Amino acid sequence: MFVDQVKIYVKGGDGGNGMVAFRREKYVPKGGPAGGDGGKGGDVVFVVDEGLRTLMDFRYQRHFKAPRGEHGMSKNQHGKNAEDLIVKVPPGTVVIDDETKEVIADLTEHGQRFVVAKGGRGGRGNTRFATASNPAPEIAENGEPGQERYVTLELKLLADVGLVGFPSVGKSTLLSVVSAAKPKIADYHFTTIVPNLGVVETEDGRSFVMADLPGLIEGAHQGVGLGHQFLRHIERTRVIVHVIDMAAIEGRDPYEDYVVINEELKQYNLRLTERPQIIVANKMDMPHAEEHLQQFKQKLNEDVPIFPISAVTRQGIRELLFAIADLLETTPEFPLYPQEEEAIHRVVYKLEKEEAPFHITRDDDGTFILSGEKIEKLFKMTDFSREESVRRFARQLRSLGVDDALRARGAKDGDIVKLLNYEFEFVD
Numbered sequence: 001m002f003v004d005q006v007k008i009y010v011k012g013g014d015g016g017n018g019m020v021a022f023r024r025e026k027y028v029p030k031g032g033p034a035g036g037d038g039g040k041g042g043d044v045v046f047v048v049d050e051g052l053r054t055l056m057d058f059r060y061q062r063h064f065k066a067p068r069g070e071h072g073m074s075k076n077q078h079g080k081n082a083e084d085l086i087v088k089v090p091p092g093t094v095v096i097d098d099e100t101k102e103v104i105a106d107l108t109e110h111g112q113r114f115v116v117a118k119g120g121r122g123g124r125g126n127t128r129f130a131t132a133s134n135p136a137p138e139i140a141e142n143g144e145p146g147q148e149r150y151v152t153l154e155l156k157l158l159a160d161v162g163l164v165g166f167p168s169v170g171k172s173t174l175l176s177v178v179s180a181a182k183p184k185i186a187d188y189h190f191t192t193i194v195p196n197l198g199v200v201e202t203e204d205g206r207s208f209v210m211a212d213l214p215g216l217i218e219g220a221h222q223g224v225g226l227g228h229q230f231l232r233h234i235e236r237t238r239v240i241v242h243v244i245d246m247a248a249i250e251g252r253d254p255y256e257d258y259v260v261i262n263e264e265l266k267q268y269n270l271r272l273t274e275r276p277q278i279i280v281a282n283k284m285d286m287p288h289a290e291e292h293l294q295q296f297k298q299k300l301n302e303d304v305p306i307f308p309i310s311a312v313t314r315q316g317i318r319e320l321l322f323a324i325a326d327l328l329e330t331t332p333e334f335p336l337y338p339q340e341e342e343a344i345h346r347v348v349y350k351l352e353k354e355e356a357p358f359h360i361t362r363d364d365d366g367t368f369i370l371s372g373e374k375i376e377k378l379f380k381m382t383d384f385s386r387e388e389s390v391r392r393f394a395r396q397l398r399s400l401g402v403d404d405a406l407r408a409r410g411a412k413d414g415d416i417v418k419l420l421n422y423e424f425e426f427v428d
């Protein structure tokens with residue numbers, strides 16, 4: 001089975017906890033603080049490996065958790081940072097944040113790296129909390145939780161050339177005679193249900209990758225038929241080969257076919273129309289094909305090269321392949337979607353800058369529910385077994401404005417406030 005889209009869960013390692021410890025040396029009866037910081041949690045990192053061709057491996061493993069940092073130790077020893085978790089992906093993998101649906105990475109080059117989930121920083125040990133007024137603090141932070149998220153990986157085939165057209169016009173037949181690929185061929189619609197790739201070599205030694213796509217029909221861009229889920233595969237091709245059944249075996253008008261398919265491509269993504277096209281007039285071995293071709297040429301008032309061929313008798317194939325190779329040489333790579341690149345910046349910006357401080361909602365029984373990334377993180381980094389840590393947490397909430405906000409929502413002394421799985425009593 002051809003896997004080209006998969007949803008996975010990634011989590012960076014949590015930071016190690018900071019330590020509360022004091023120096024115990026001979027002749028120093030009450031030593032100063034000596035609790036070390038925790039180590040950083042590992043990142044989950046995608047690395048492009050050109051040896052991979054599919055997302056098949058992700059069928060079996062869908063959870064990726066990087067290890068946590070080591071806890072801080074006494075004598076001011078810093079816990080060890082955890083190793084990153086390296087996950088190999090094939091070239092052409094697009095990473096989409098499952099929540100925002102934004103493209104966060106477009107991985108094409110061998111060796112390219114992308115941190116998909118950051119590990120948390122280590123919690124600070126008590127040494128770091130010492131001040132003139134509190135030289136021996138009994139306070140340490142827990143490690144910062146690692147970032148976690150669901151992402152969808154999409155593999156867009158890295159083909160140079162895409163074959164498009166109505167069903168049964170002969171796309172798979174063409175691919176099968178110009179490459180070693182063995183796509184299924186039959187005289188019913190949608191014989192091809194997943195894209196096939198083939199490496200084509202011209203007689204003068206040039207080569208390129210050609211993708212045979214499932215047939216498109218009118219309305220494909222709106223999700224009618226099989227076509228649209230595969231349209232995204234041609235977003236990366238540099239040249240589009242538009243295959244037309246010139247024998248008009250099914251009674252359609254070849255020129256109408258041409259117009260309808262182009263309209264589909266345009267509706268799906270305007271930028272597809274920037275790709276140069278080559279028209280393949282197929283099935284020229286059939287009766288009336290020549291006649292249809294002449295009519296087609298008369299109606300066509302664009303400057304698009306037409307190659308009459310027969311995929312079955314192989315007539316015209318050689319010239320077609322030369323023309324495709326020539327066109328590839330003069331066609332630059334298309335910069336991938338400027339709007340998506342912009343989205344990448346937006347998301348990165350969001351991750352770094354924008355942590356909603358908190359939200360307050362109410363349960364049916366009147367309990368106040370506190371939530372929000374920032375406040376939950378502070379909570380997880382608090383060591384509730386130490387009174388000083390708890391007091392610090394209370395101060396942090398106050399400075400974030402949580403107390404005021406609760407009061408404004410009508411909270412009174414003794415009301416229950418919930419955060420994650422814990423309940424607190426509101427004290428005014």
Ligand SMILES: Nc1nc2c(ncn2[C@@H]2O[C@H](COP(=O)(O)OP(=O)(O)OP(=O)(O)O)[C@@H](O)[C@H]2O)c(=O)[nH]1
Pocket residue numbers: 165166167168169170171172173174184185186187188189190191192193213214215216282283284285286309310311312313
């Ligand atoms: N006479 C003739 N028949 C052809 C030619 N090319 C393809 N065919 C026939 O047309 C039918 C459809 O061919 P396919 O290659 O499966 O068509 P397709 O465009 O891949 O179709 P879908 O995968 O359904 O979109 C088959 O019966 C082929 O044998 C040709 O040049 N001449």
Ligand SMILES: [Mg+2]
Pocket residue numbers: 171172173183184191192212213214215
């Ligand atoms: Mg086919």
